[in-house]
Ligand code: AMP
C-alpha cells in the first residue's frame with residue numbers, strides 16, 4: 001500500500017486534507033494523526049474491521065484495547081452507559097486534553113475496539129488537527145499510539161513513517177507532540193476512581209478536580225505485584241529501544257561515577273554505549289552518545305523528550321544504554337513508568 005504523507009499546522013488546517021482523511025476513516029481505512037500526547041493510529045472505532053486493521057498494522061495483541069477519540073462531549077452518550085458524575089467534573093477540568101476515562105461500553109462499540117472488554121476508553125484530545133480530523137471522520141476514531149507494538153510511542157511524524165509507511169493509507173504530519181507521553185488513564189467504572197496509567201494529568205490534579213481520593217492500580221506501582229494490570233496494555237513490554245537499557249539510581253555524583261565505570265567496561269567489550277542524562281549532567285559522561293531529556297527541574301521537559309531520545313538511540317545503533325533515574329511525584333511518575341518499562345525494570349541502585 002502507498003502511504004500518503006501530508007503536512008498540516010494547527011494554525012493553518014487545510015480543510016480539503018482533513019476531508020480526505022475523514023473519508024479514508026469512513027471507508028474503513030487507517031490514518032495516523034498528531035495529538036498533544038503522541039501520534040495516534042486512527043480507524044473507525046465503531047467498525048470492527050477498522051479495529052482489526054489497526055491491530056494488524058501495529059502487530060499488536062488483540063486483547064490490548066484501543067482508545068476512542070471524540071471531539072465533543074455529546075459524542076460520549078452513544079458509546080457509553082452509566083456515565084458517573086465524576087466524568088463531567090474531569091471533562092470540565094481536563095478535556096480537551098491528555099486524560100482518558102474508562103466507562104461501561106454501549107452496544108455501539110464492537111468488542112474488536114475494546115479488546116473483548118465490556119468497558120470503553122474515551123479521550124477528547126486538544127490538538128486542533130486531531131479535533132478537526134475526528135469530526136470529519138464521523139466522531140469516533142479508535143486509536144492506539146502509532147508505533148509498531150513494543151517500540152517507543154512516536155512524538156514526531158518521521159517516527160510514524162519509520163513504523164507505518166506502507167501499512168496505512170495516510171500520515172498527517174503535525175509537528176512535535178506537546179506532551180510527549182501517552183494520556184493518563186482513569187477507570188470510572190467502579191465506585192472508586194482508579195488510575196490505570198500515569199500521565200501528564202497527575203494524581204494530585206485528579207484529586208483536586210474530584211475533591212476525593214484517587215487510587216492507583218496496584219499492578220502499576222508494584223513491579224512484583226502478581227495481579228494483572230487493569231489496563232491490559234500495561235502488561236506488555238513497551239517503549240523498548242533496540243539495545244539494552246538499565247536505570248542507575250542513587251546520589252547524583254555516585255550515579256555519574258558508576259555509569260562512567262559501566263561505560264568503560266562495555267566499550268572494552270566493543271560495545272557502543274549511550275547515556276540518558278539531563279542538561280545539568282550531560283557533560284560529565286564519557287559514553288559514545290550522551291542525550292539529555294532536558295532540565296531535571298522541568299518535569300514537562302523530560303516527558304516531552306523521553307520517547308524521542310529512546311528512538312534516537314536506535315538511529316545511533318547504541319548497544320548498551322544507561323539512564324539516570326527520574327523518580328518523583330507528579331509527571332515524573334509517568335516518565336519513570338515509561339522508562340522502567342523501556343528498561344524491562346532493570347534498575348541498579350548505587
Ligand atoms: P495506547 O494508546 O497505545 O497507549 O493504547 C491504549 C491503552 O489504553 C492501552 O494500554 C490499553 O490497555 C488502555 N485501555 C484501552 N481501553 C481500555 C479499557 N477499556 N480498560 C482498561 N484499559 C484500556
Ligand code: MG
Pocket residue numbers: 144145153
Ligand atoms: Mg501504545
